[in-house]
Amino acid sequence: MIDLLHVILLGIIEGITEFLPISSTGHLLIAEKLGLGHRSDLFNIGIQAGAILAVTLIYWKRIWQLFTQWREPANRDYLLKLMVAFAITAVLGFVAVKMGFRLPETVTPIAWALVIGGLWMIAAEQLAARQPDRNEVTWKVAILVGIAQMIAGLFPGTSRSAATIFAAMLAGTSNRAAATEFAFLVGIPTMYAATGYELLKVVKGGGAAHEDWTALVVGFVVSAVMAFVAVKWLLGYIRTHRFTPFAIYRIVLGIALLLLIPAGA
Template identity: 35%
Template sequence: MDDLVKAVIMGIVEGLTEFLPISSTGHMIVTGKLLDFTGDRAKTFEVVVQLGAVLAVLMLYWKRFMNLLSFNLKKPGLNILHIIIGMFPASVLGLVLHGFIKDYLFGPKTVVVSLIVGGLLLIAAEKIRRRPSAETLDDITYRQALGIGCFQILSLWPGFSRSGSTMAGGMFFGVKKEAAAEFTFLMSVPIMLGASGVDLIKSREFLEWSDTGLFLTGLLASFVVAMIAIVTFLNLLKRISLTWFAYYRFVLAAVVFFVLL
């Protein structure tokens, strides 16, 4: 199969799964194995293609980002400090553990375990969630932002899911799941930009200019699909429980186990 076709497929998978609590990284690893798209270049592609999803968030929430960039901490509601607090725990640990994560946690075996554990977390969040004290983004407190950020640490384990861990954390801390999802979208932008930048710098030794077309193709596919996925997911959250996503994770874990292991 041509590499550009693989890039389109991988981009679609990334855009579709990045903001769902089912682990985009887990899906990318599995898809890469099935497409025989592996190695150092593929690992970097899996990180950089997330920029397409980042652009989708920026496009859909550009007004919110413009307000955040005003750095007005006295204005009621969500501000840039909420985002900084939320992204701080996972950002620090991500930088410290970057090499370990790429060398030891990117693989089908670790993904199977994280899919199951992450699914159990979603079920627990639905079962023991508190009555929401934060109905919207602007109701989220600094304490809740920090709590969500601490849960985001779990997403450093490939297969766990950033949106799954943060939404569950938000529900444990009294944030309505739709608001927690949107906070995740906003918080993911600087984190994913940083992760992609660090990965590109550390991977410059084995990347070539000829890879540019491959990366841009995947990024574009990811952007288009993520635009659709974000809007669809937020509407879906109003109708269904996170438990259904947990069941999907269990099925996917079984598929990964029997097909790839």
């Protein structure tokens, strides 16, 4: 029963934090260190897939429009920019893997990333607020969003959604809703590709044979439901509010972790 509760809590954490600008990878590692237990790579992949499915369902009309009406210049241009952003992330991510990059397994770098990222979000939003309100996604935005995704993937605690949303806002798409939509749409193929790659590695390594499939299914469902609720709420929230509360949360959490770590917590 306790293990099932831990699975549900991990699903909740993944679902809420995957698309909010507060870092899901960082929160899952913190949860592990706090005693929710180390889970298999396949489990982590599964709950991430639940969050991806949720945001895919939220944007399914927009995705359908882009692919079925691609002959329209505006849709074709938007789709090409999504593809370029994804391609940049994929190529740079592949290079990082080949170079042997590994994610940190300690809390300290995540704590620093949370603090620095929070301060950067506050400054970036102030700069974006001085720009004219623009919905257009330029090629500059597409390129920088692709690079931002890769950087966020290399440094847990940075937050993929925060990095991509603010890259878009500073590069010219100053409207929060438009920047968030592009960032989330780019994230869908990126995360599906990353999940598929990790799943292939697990299956080839024989990890699937020893998996707790009940825990994986529960975590997947919980993550999907929570991500759906979190993203729906976020899309409504940002229409009239800034991201500043998320930045403050990151800074407070990061400082708390840095203070606790020397004490052995």
